Amino acid sequence: MTEEIIIAGFGGQGVLSMGKILAYSGVMQDQEVAWFPSYGPEMRGGTANVTVILSDDRISSPVLHEFDTAIILNQQSMTKFEKMVKTGGTLLYDPNGVVKHPTRTDINIYRVEGARLAVEMGNPLTFNMIVLGAFLKAKPVIKVENVKKGLEKSLPERHHRLIPLNLKAIEVGQANLEVVQTV
Amino acid sequence: MGELRLMKGNEVIAEAAIRCGCDGYFGYPITPQSEVMESLMAQRPWETTGMVVLQAESEIASIHMVYGAAGCGKRVMTSSSSPGISLMAEGISYIAGSELPCVIVNVQRGGPGLGTIQPSQADYYQATKGGGHGDYSLLVLAPASVQEMHDFVALGFDLAYKYRNPVMILADGVIGQMMEKVELMDQRPRWTDEQVKEITGSWATLGKTKDRSKHVITSLEMDSHIMEENNLRLQAKYNKMKQEDVRYETILCEDAEYVLVAFGSAARICQKTVQLAREKGHKVGLLRPITLFPFPEKPIEELASRIKGFMTVEFNAGQMVHDVKLVVNGKTKVEYFGRMGGILPSPDEVEQALLQKLIGG
Numbered sequence: 061m062t063e064e065i066i067i068a069g070f071g072g073q074g075v076l077s078m079g080k081i082l083a084y085s086g087v088m089q090d091q092e093v094a095w096f097p098s099y100g101p102e103m104r105g106g107t108a109n110v111t112v113i114l115s116d117d118r119i120s121s122p123v124l125h126e127f128d129t130a131i132i133l134n135q136q137s138m139t140k141f142e143k144m145v146k147t148g149g150t151l152l153y154d155p156n157g158v159v160k161h162p163t164r165t166d167i168n169i170y171r172v173e174g175a176r177l178a179v180e181m182g183n184p185l186t187f188n189m190i191v192l193g194a195f196l197k198a199k200p201v202i203k204v205e206n207v208k209k210g211l212e213k214s215l216p217e218r219h220h221r222l223i224p225l226n227l228k229a230i231e232v233g234q235a236n237l238e239v240v241q242t243v
Numbered sequence: 244m245g246e247l248r249l250m251k252g253n254e255v256i257a258e259a260a261i262r263c264g265c266d267g268y269f270g271y272p273i274t275p276q277s278e279v280m281e282s283l284m285a286q287r288p289w290e291t292t293g294m295v296v297l298q299a300e301s302e303i304a305s306i307h308m309v310y311g312a313a314g315c316g317k318r319v320m321t322s323s324s325s326p327g328i329s330l331m332a333e334g335i336s337y338i339a340g341s342e343l344p345c346v347i348v349n350v351q352r353g354g355p356g357l358g359t360i361q362p363s364q365a366d367y368y369q370a371t372k373g374g375g376h377g378d379y380s381l382l383v384l385a386p387a388s389v390q391e392m393h394d395f396v397a398l399g400f401d402l403a404y405k406y407r408n409p410v411m412i413l414a415d416g417v418i419g420q421m422m423e424k425v426e427l428m429d430q431r432p433r434w435t436d437e438q439v440k441e442i443t444g445s446w447a448t449l450g451k452t453k454d455r456s457k458h459v460i461t462s463l464e465m466d467s468h469i470m471e472e473n474n475l476r477l478q479a480k481y482n483k484m485k486q487e488d489v490r491y492e493t494i495l496c497e498d499a500e501y502v503l504v505a506f507g508s509a510a511r512i513c514q515k516t517v518q519l520a521r522e523k524g525h526k527v528g529l530l531r532p533i534t535l536f537p538f539p540e541k542p543i544e545e546l547a548s549r550i551k552g553f554m555t556v557e558f559n560a561g562q563m564v565h566d567v568k569l570v571v572n573g574k575t576k577v578e579y580f581g582r583m584g585g586i587l588p589s590p591d592e593v594e595q596a597l598l599q600k601l602i603g604g
Contacts, residue, residue: 084249087424095422120514125589
């Protein structure tokens with residue numbers, strides 16, 4: 061199994077850390093993983109994206125032209141990455157701020173209102189974990205227990221008190237996944 | 244099995260330096276490798292292994308600190324990115340001329356000049372053909388994964404001491420910024436004073452005792468005949484590297500009709516291209532030089548006599564392609580494909596170039 065994922069949105073939405081937790085969770089279930097961010101000036105307040113690859117085999121290229129899954133969190137990223145989802149692949153997006161909704165008919169499309177749900181949870185910083193929860197519901201490539209282990213491993217000890225909140229956010233995301241279309 | 248962690252290439256350089264018992268790191272920050280010194284400073288190894296970590300006032304100062312400490316038999320290193328390595332070039336030439344061991348990491352970015360902070364492989368010539376003045380070579384290791392970033396630090400020190408020669412780890416922004424799973428080596432102690440004496444006692448400046456003559460560390464020799472002997476000794480050393488320490492990896496070359504040649508992260512992209520091309524029935528393989536100097540001439544020569552063509556894939560205007568052409572010597576076609584300025588070619592872009600330049604043509 062190899063799952064090639066792009067996560068794309070604004071800098072500050074937690075795109076890179078969501079990718080990191082996903083990658084760490086992959087390590088926890090003995091998979092090969094790669095996490096490759098866009099870096100440089102474009103990160104500062106602009107768009108941010110990260111490629112995460114989970115695989116049972118040795119990983120080849122971290123630079124990809126098509127993805128199994130695109131997790132899209134703003135309009136710019138929709139414009140750029142909708143066309144790069146493999147036929148039969150998966151697109152998950154937060155409709156908040158998206159004006160041109162996806163139109164592809166050959167891919168699975170899901171949505172999650174991550175921004176709204178995060179505000180309802182009383183902590184906007186839970187946004188990326190809600191989206192991660194929705195992704196894991198749409199594509200259970202990682203077991204939630206391994207995400208917990210991944211959080212424990214990737215967060216410094218002083219932040220461990222936030223783990224229950226993060227796990228709650230994942231549950232909220234899982235419960236609020238909306239299916240737009242499946243192929 | 245060692246400890247498993249998810250780490251950035253740059254961070255793992257720092258971790259590996261501490262764990263392999265490095266005595267000192269001297270550096271100056273520059274994107275895309277600033278995390279090397281950042282991680283070292285955060286880990287405070289001077290409190291645990293006693294390793295010195297020092298931010299110098301410039302790259303020129305860093306490399307000369309390396310020069311001085313290496314002369315005392317200490318296992319020391321520096322890291323920088325392309326423009327910083329240019330600043331170090333004079334010092335590197337002196338270190339090579341004085342035959343001192345050290346490890347220099349270059350996490351390349353695009354040039355010339357300040358260029359861009361995005362990944363590049365445009366320092367291939369600089370790394371493999373000198374860079375500073377005079378007839379010298381560095382032993383150049385090109386990691387293609389975060390694991391190799393880790394492994395090549397310890398390997399780099401071993402080779403540097405084997406040859407009393409600087410070793411360069413030539414990485415790029417992709418490997419530096421990417422996180423992968425890495426198995427860390429167990430902590431090794433730094434050399435004790437007795438070990439330093441045993442290993443470097445014949446040349447290092449450890450304090451002169453009455454029973455031996457002075458150790459002079461210099462690259463200067465005013466007598467041309469002696470200087471030529473020095474040059475011949477250096478050349479003999481480089482030849483020994485060619486005999487004993489060529490490293491490379493081949494993927495699906497056994498039945499290949501076409502072979503991609505790429506190093507570092509370009510080789511990772513090509514691995515996917517090989518897969519894409521094979522799915523379409525094209526017999527494509529990959530040869531990845533791990534040492535760029537000494538260059539893997541033999542396997543290229545062997546392939547040259549039986550395949551239909553090579554294509555090098557490089558994040559530069561075509562540098563390694565000339566080394567491949569020298570070895571192939573007209574026996575088969577040699578093409579080049581690359582991108583510059585920090586643009587990374589995607590696996591399908593490489594595949595299209597391969598179809599256009601070699602398979603289709």
